[in-house]
Amino acid sequence: MLSAKSLFQEILDNDESFRLFCSIAASGETQGGWENARIAALVPQSERALAPKITRHGADEDKHGRIFNALMKKRGLEPVEVPPDTDYTMLLERHGIGLAHEKLKGDQPLTVQDIVTYLAHSRVTEQRASEQMELLRKHFADHSDIGRAVKMISADEDNHLAYCHEELLRFAYAGHGRAIQQTLRECALAEIRIYRDVSLAVMAHMGRILGWPRAKAAVLAAGIHAVYAYERAVGWRRMVSLRMPERRDALGGPATAAPEFA
Secondary structure: OOOHHHHHHHHHHOHHHHHHHHHHHHHHHHHHHHHHHHHHHHOOHHHHHHHHHHHHHHHHHHHHHHHHHHHHHHOOOOOOOOOHHHOHHHHHHHOOOOOOHHHHOOOOOOOHHHHHHHHHHHHHHHHHHHHHHHHHHHHHOOOOOOHHHHHHHHHHHHHHHHHHHHHHHHHHHHHHHHHHHHHHHHHHHHHHHHHHHHHHHHHHHHHHHHOOOHHHHHHHHHHHHHHHHHHHHOHHHHHOOOOOOOOOOOOOOOOOOOOOOO
């Protein structure tokens, strides 16, 4: 019977599929680390108090990239080139979600609206990351190889999501509410489409590595399309709501160190 746990277990048990999974994850996290570092460097003077939190966000993402690379190294594996159709972070940027890399590569300070856009984009993508890591934590928190990594990354993603809620509410109270809601909706609708396309691409690559029969691949593809249909109808709304998190100032301290993998 197909389930999220059995599917990931199959990917985990095969060196080539595990290497592709970790390479994709490490690449996305590292890219997120670079983006946050650049945003922190370009924060407008009026929002400089936010810079340490953005820096912490980027440091966490960098740490996650190192963790995925360490998981590969532990099994004697080297990263592989990430197929372009599985590159979630770059596809988001290519479709105008978040801040353009050309802007981040420059030296011109960002505007307050740029920071609102960054936070809205992060609120949507961190919702996805938090849910995905919660699923892995549910099934693999006690796994001997990846359990510690899953728990640490999941906790970090929850913190990132809480931070986005709190900061966006602060900006909403300051008069940016309409812009925030519009940006959140646009980001959410684009993200669910890109997530569908990336999921289909990842499953196609995994299917070729693992030799899945056509029927199994078709069932998985149908499931991905069904999730997209639900998210396109109503599921996207969970990505645009804002509420004050139970944990305040979730990124108020330094990033925690990555665990060692012997």
